[in-house]
Amino acid sequence: MPAPQEQKTIEQIRRSRNRALGLSLAAFVVLVFFISIVKMG
Amino acid sequence: MTPTNSIPAANAAPADWRDLIALTKPRVMSLVIFTGLCGLLAAPESIHPVLGFTAILCIAMGAGGAAALNQWWEADIDAGMKRTAKRPLPQGRLDRTTARDFAGILCAASVFLMGFAISWLAAAILAISIVYYAVIYTIWLKPRTPQNIVIGGGAGAFPPLIGWIAATGHISTMPVVLFAIIFFWTPPHFWALALFVKTEYAKVGIPMMPVVAGERSTRRQILAYAVLLLPLSALPWWLPGKEHAGAIYGVSALALSTVFLALSIRVGLRTRSGDDDAMKPEKQLFAYSVLYLFALFAALVVDRYIPL
Numbered sequence: 156m157p158a159p160q161e162q163k164t165i166e167q168i169r170r171s172r173n174r175a176l177g178l179s180l181a182a183f184v185v186l187v188f189f190i191s192i193v194k195m196g
Numbered sequence: 197m198t199p200t201n202s203i204p205a206a207n208a209a210p211a212d213w214r215d216l217i218a219l220t221k222p223r224v225m226s227l228v229i230f231t232g233l234c235g236l237l238a239a240p241e242s243i244h245p246v247l248g249f250t251a252i253l254c255i256a257m258g259a260g261g262a263a264a265l266n267q268w269w270e271a272d273i274d275a276g277m278k279r280t281a282k283r284p285l286p287q288g289r290l291d292r293t294t295a296r297d298f299a300g301i302l303c304a305a306s307v308f309l310m311g312f313a314i315s316w317l318a319a320a321i322l323a324i325s326i327v328y329y330a331v332i333y334t335i336w337l338k339p340r341t342p343q344n345i346v347i348g349g350g351a352g353a354f355p356p357l358i359g360w361i362a363a364t365g366h367i368s369t370m371p372v373v374l375f376a377i378i379f380f381w382t383p384p385h386f387w388a389l390a391l392f393v394k395t396e397y398a399k400v401g402i403p404m405m406p407v408v409a410g411e412r413s414t415r416r417q418i419l420a421y422a423v424l425l426l427p428l429s430a431l432p433w434w435l436p437g438k439e440h441a442g443a444i445y446g447v448s449a450l451a452l453s454t455v456f457l458a459l460s461i462r463v464g465l466r467t468r469s470g471d472d473d474a475m476k477p478e479k480q481l482f483a484y485s486v487l488y489l490f491a492l493f494a495a496l497v498v499d500r501y502i503p504l
Contacts, residue, residue: 168212175213186253189246190313 211294215284219267219295220260220302227489228259228355234493235356235374238500239363240438247314251362254310255355258322261302262351265330268295276400279393303330310362318361325354339401342408345390349382350375356493370439373431374496378489380425384418384460385485391415391463392475392482411468418481419464426453429492441499448495456488 232255236248243251267274267285275286284290303326311319333348341347353375360371390397390404391414397404406414430453432439433446459481466477 165210169210172210172213186246186250190250193244193246194313 211284211290211298215290216294216298218284219264219290219298221263221267224263225256225259227486228352229256230490231374231378231493232256232355232359234497235359235371236363237359237497238356238370238374238441238493239360241364243363248362250309250313251318251359254306254314254319254322255358257302257306257309258326259355261299261304261306262326262329264295264299264302265326266334268292268299269330269334271295273400273402277393277396279396299330310358314362315365317365317367318358321354321358321361325351325358328354340403342403342405344403345386345405346383349379349386352382353378368439369435370432370441373428373435374493377425377429377492380421380428381485381489384421384425384456385482385489387414387418388463388478388482388485391478415464415466419460422453422457422460422464426450426457429453432496441496443499444502445495445499448499449492452488452491452495456484459484 229252233252236243236251267283270280271283271285271292274280274283280286285292285295307319307323307326310322329348329351333344333351337344337348356374356378357367357371360374361367387405390406391411394404394406394411398407405417409417429449430446432441433443433449435441459477462477463481468475
């Protein structure tokens with residue numbers, strides 16, 4: 156069982172990583188949308 | 197050679213996204229992105245900005261994935277060298293499985309996105325460049341032969357070729373010449389570095405040219421490649437037809453390559469004064485070689501849009 160301080164650090168890292176992953180996926184969806192628009196045009 | 201576990205075990209904390217970014221070797225990637233972008237912009241046919249952005253993104257993701265595979269494979273070697281010991285894997289900030297999976301996802305995503313959005317020819321060349329760097333160079337050549345960087349240099353030469361194919365849809369003479377310029381630029385660039393970190397390469401058993409053939413031979417070979425680079429860099433000026441580069445590129449290439457040759461002569465004909473030698477000419481050549489490639493490719497793009 157990690158110490159409370161260590162647990163807090165783990166939570167922070169996990170949260171920032173999840174945010175980065177979420178932003179990357181959102182950017183990917185937007186990119187695919189624009190690619191589709193260009194390909195259809 | 198296979199990955200072993202002589203590096204510290206990764207801590208229990210999940211991987212920080214900054215460590216994942218560090219795995220992609222962002223500084224090396226900047227040169228890859230730049231040369232890829234120049235290949236795309238210098239092509240005689242234009243590409244829609246969204247598709248152009250996507251092509252460069254794919255080149256960056258592919259290069260990042262290949263760099264991450266390189267770090268995953270070489271974590272033990274990196275741990276033994278001062279220059280690379282602070283990377284996430286040798287420091288134990290990241291576990292190997294995460295690094296391998298991240299690299300695999302980046303490589304696969306880059307190839308499929310390139311194929312889906314741009315062309316399957318560009319995607320195939322991108323896939324070849326990833327395999328070339330991660331397997332042929334990192335796993336096969338680097339630990340076996342002092343010519344590793346000569347043949348492996350091809351891996352870094354692919355981006356302008358891919359950028360050009362993304363814009364035009366086919367391979368022609370000019371992108372092959374651009375490939376050749378980076379191919380012949382790589383040995384003097386890398387051996388200049390290898391000369392001043394020679395002891396580190398020797399310590400981890402990597403047969404870099406200065407370790408195996410000695411400094412004298414390496415210096416002479418740096419000079420030979422710099423001599424070859426001078427006419428080769430000016431070759432786009434003499435190409436016929438639509439691919440012909442103009443005077444802005446031609447004069448820039450000759451001026452930049454002449455300075456490159458002058459610095460290489462200084463390194464090539466030099467005899468080290470002893471172990472306390474600061475290796476200033478070698479460090480200058482290494483620093484200039486990076487600037488050289490940036491400036492040469494920038495001149496190609498400027499020339500394309502401001503023809504004289």
